[in-house]
Amino acid sequence: MALLEIEELRVGYGFPVLMGISFEVEEGETAVLFGLNGAGKTTTVASIAGLLKPDSGVIRFDGEDVAGRPPTKLVSKGISLVPEGRRVFPALSVGNNLRLGAWSRRRHRNEIDERRQLVFDYFPRLAERADQAAGTLSGGEQQMLAIGRALMCKPRLLLIDEASLGLSPALAKTVFQVVKRINEDGVTVVIVEQNVGVLPYADRALIMEKGTLIFSGVGDEIQHANLRETYLGGDH
Amino acid sequence: MLDVLRARADWIVGLALAVALAVLLIATGEEKALVIGTTTGSAYGMVALGLVLVYKSSGVFNFAQGEFGTVALYALYMLDFEVNYWLALLGAVVVAAMMGFLTERIVVRPLFEAPRVILLVATAGVALLAIGVQIWFGDAQGKPIAKGFDRVDRVKVFGVQVPDQQLWLIAMLAVLAIVLGLFFTRTNLGLAIVGASQEPTATELVGISVRRLSSFVWVVAAVLGAFAALIAVPNGGSFAPGIMTTSFLIPAFTAAVLGGMTSLPGAFLGGVLIGIVQSVATTAPLFEDIPGTKETLVVFVVLLVVLVIRPQGLLGKGSA
Ligand SMILES: Nc1ncnc2c1ncn2[C@@H]1O[C@H](COP(=O)(O)OP(=O)(O)OP(=O)(O)O)[C@@H](O)[C@H]1O
Ligand SMILES: [Mg+2]
Secondary structure, eight states: OOSEEEEEEEEESSSEEEEEEEEEEOTTOEEEEEEOTTSSHHHHHHHHHTSSOOSEEEEEETTEEOTTOOHHHHHHHTEEEEOTTOOOOTTSBHHHHHHHHTGGGTTOHHHHHHHHHHHHHHOHHHHHTTTSBGGGSOHHHHHHHHHHHHHTTOOSEEEEEOTTTTOOHHHHHHHHHHHHHHHHTTOEEEEEOSOGGGGGGOSEEEEEETTEEEEEEETHHHHOTHHHHHHHOTTO | OHHHHHHTHHHHHHHHHHHHHHHHHHHTTOHHHHHHHHHHHHHHHHHHHHHHHHHHHHSSOOTTHHHHHHHHHHHHHHHHHHSOHHHHHHHHHHHHHHHHHHIIIIIIGGGTTSOHHHHHHHHHHHHHHHHHHHHHHSOSSOEEOOOSOOOOOEEEETTEEEEHHHHHHHHHHHHHHHHHHHHHHHSHHHHHHHHHHHOHHHHHHTTOOHHHHHHHHHHHHHHHHHHHHHHHHHHHSEEOTTHHHHHTHHHHHHHHHHTTTTOHHHHHHHHHHHHHHHHHHHHOGGGTTOOSOHHHHHHHHHHHHHHHHOTTOSSOOSOO
16 A cells, blocks of 8 residues: 555646646655646645645545645644745744744654754754754755754655755755655655756656646656656756 | 844844933933833833734734723722732733633634735724723723732832832833743744744644634733733723723834834833833923823824834834
8 A cells, every 4th residue: 555645636726726636655755746837746745735625536645535634633644744935934943943843743852852863964054053043044954944844743754845946956966865865764755846856866756747647657767868858848 | 153143133132222221311310211111111012012923923903902901900990899909910811811812713713814904903893892891891981990019118229219019010020021032932832923923834834723823822912911901000090991002002003113013022122112212201301391292292203203214123124
């Protein structure tokens, strides 16, 4: 049984955006979700995290249909989203951002310290800046903090919306490498990307176009160079 | 090092201003204005804190903020006949908290998706309703209100004779300010309120229900309004319907604007500042020849000047 199963998912904002998409992500995988601007990537992950209510369809997490549940419930089930645009708490320190990230597990104090240590281990830069207000961090550091904050609730499924947006190629690569480590530590990852540089780190690729899924592949078939030309346009 | 300084910039600027003002007043022999202004000003500051909290969480200027306090005064007045003064005080705070909770549930929550203008008018409605009920309960006359401290012995601060009660008030205010500061910087709930005021979506994503937080914010705002009223008004000896709206809401709004409508320490310090400026303007010989109610005038002047010169507030950081 796949950890995440999406069936005929339809979501919109008064008008339809997702036209009934279906895909699966196995436990332990890193899946990338590609697509041009406006394809519906953010809509997809926001629906999985509970920010949007689907019009119809099934979102099955660990065998249970969770479509339409609010994010507060889904976080405690183990679904955590790094939202588009990072959305760190600018007035709060790095440490307090992480502390709020652990809200759903605030009763487990020892565990929170362990999680914080783990996040600092993934992103040593955050440890150096633990007392700095998040709003004064660089864009890259904010991205690290957003991922770190999403890890504090001990997720089983980590959704990342545009990890590399606005990052230099070198920094984007660093972030992808850390995401791979997170994945190897047992977290299933779905990462929304426009940057094909993520492909070497992925087990599964999904490609969206205008609210539909036009490609889904695993393993070697996604490492083919012509995937880029066929589905993502030559300019990537 | 510079980062640390920058992160605390609002505190540093605020404290420097406060110390400078205190030194100036003592040097010019206006200690009395300083002491009285600080007490009244702290009450303004608390109402302003309530305004800013609600503004950050519900995106609306809360016209009912003053009436949380007046309702607390009425509760104190009526409970004082029945029970011990201190119990009555506690009861008054509880009544105000309930009013805040109900306002959020009955008025704010159903209008969660409505345009903010409608919510604004709705809060004005709550204020009017509260004043109406107060008049209906008694009459429109002022009422005497008990003081917690009737003893006459007096202490000197900076050579000024200060009533016991005033000293108690200042001590209580200092404790309250520290408790609030710790609440918003050290507790999960306080941090959640600050976080939600800036990034509601991210707040939901870490598992905090923003709607549930909203009722808590309204309760905190109402309790702050009650503290302000219970601290500042019995000192004057009497009160009347709507008193917190007529004589506290505008100075508190000015204080909130001084803090840029977003900074919590800014709003509180702004309140203290307004209180001191007001008290200097009413007592200083320099202004003796200006006729009329100088207290109101001076607040409007400060408000206008701030809005024209620094609409982002003294401590605000650019766009709010
Ligand atoms: N809040 C909203 N209200 C109305 N329409 C929206 C909203 N959010 C997204 N849309 C529309 O839904 C469609 C899909 O948007 P979505 O944000 O999911 O795309 P995306 O694949 O994440 O794009 P990008 O790569 O630019 O982030 C777009 O046509 C967009 O205009
Ligand atoms: Mg997007």
